[in-house]
Amino acid sequence: MASDVGTREYGPSDFIAAGARGLNGRVQVRAKERSFGGLSLLSVSGQPLEIMLEPEAGEVPLIDFIFIGGGDFAYRNEGVWVPLEATLVVAPNGISRHLRLTGEWSFVAARVPREAMEAFVPELPSSIGTFAKRSLLDCSMQEFVSTVLESAQRASSIESYAVEQLVLEMGGALLLDRMGGGWSQGSPKAVLRDRAMAVIAQQCSDPELNPARVAHAVQSSLRQLQVVFSDAGTSVAAEIRRQRARLARSLLMDSRYDVLGIEQLAERSGFGTTMSMRRALTELYGSGPRELRRCRGGAAAVVAQ
Template identity: 50%
Template structure:
């Protein structure tokens, strides 16, 4: 595929993304755009049955169908509603769409989403209630896939960053409080995650400060994070690594030294930045810049 372009793909091309037809191939249209490491698909058709294997990517899909069923292998069909679908890497499901249907699907690499939420739910989740952010993302993706304009290198980079940020924000909003979604403890953790994501660039941000922001004791907040096998300090470091990765991947910040990038991302020293990037992304500041230039 020519970089930056949109193409129609066949069933074989769709299978490369872990989506396999099982029945009802007639009148099916599939378009693909790949701005960097994320993959965007627009599917439209009539009654169809197919299996989905999310392989190594997190999946956010916006599905609208007259009637929709889902099942795991060996289980009975379960009727579900249209809406936002979130699936962690490695989930296998069979879907059956009846009547006219359409879907806008985003595949985001596992490592990109790990900086937003430490873990995703073990099974596919469907959210029939639509919120402002996921409606905006759906409109954005469908717009990218509806035209044939070829994106420039700068546009591909910007599109990739926007899609990763929107996907991560949706995960924080929808499943950032898992496990125990909806419980008071989960709501507390969700609020803390939002504070960390917004303020991670402040070098004075500490677990104690996060606890004060969400009106909780530090001990209570630490227990809530421990339930998800995480800690407040680890989450602050993860979000700072995400911010640093964004700065290092943006040519506008090439004038900044590694030490200045570390400071802007909230790290106390370049060494702290290097350790965090190695832990979160298995890379270094110089390698991130060199990769973009290449």
């Protein structure tokens, strides 16, 4: 099971080593980090400073959910400081920017491996999303992350696993909400397809999910929905199969599910049989379930584009 590896505290010297520069002559900042499995939670606050944030060499690709609690944030773009007018920032490739933070600033963040989110959303965003208006889901995720960070208690293995899963599910739901409800504006057909993809991502583990049920969930006729997917070069059934394969792969790549046999994994992923799961995994990743599990973390596991 995932384990809480403890709490790390960071002070001015850590930020100076990372290239931070205090705008008032001194670097005044403090941070706290807690890790659960493959994700980490952060709370950071301080006085005005500038810092360049870059991913570390060999770092696992991350999605950052950043909840801004106070202060003014700006990023440097082609030599010009651009105000970041947002209370929520979703960075699908992590934050890699020259930032200026002024006033009494603070934020909390959840840093989640991109691969872990593949089982929760039909498609990961490629560009940074900034949101000025907050939803109930945003606020709930921020409150949960803040509460976990404020606690001085060390998490048990079960608690650590629960925290990790809750953050993943809230992050996945937040992405679905933002993507399906206006992450990007598109044509009516694109909006309908996004809504259908969100339903597929949420319900793919249900073996009873089929194109007709997806059409009913998005209040569309099956014929209309099939046309929308056909125009995008795919089909509703193919996307259901693809999403089930992504879920199956995420379970196979997670050592916590090694206690489950292939038949159990197929059932949990929404496949009717192990043969259908094997075919879908081979089509999408070039390897069957046993090969993916055996090559976990290695170069032999093919990642779908």
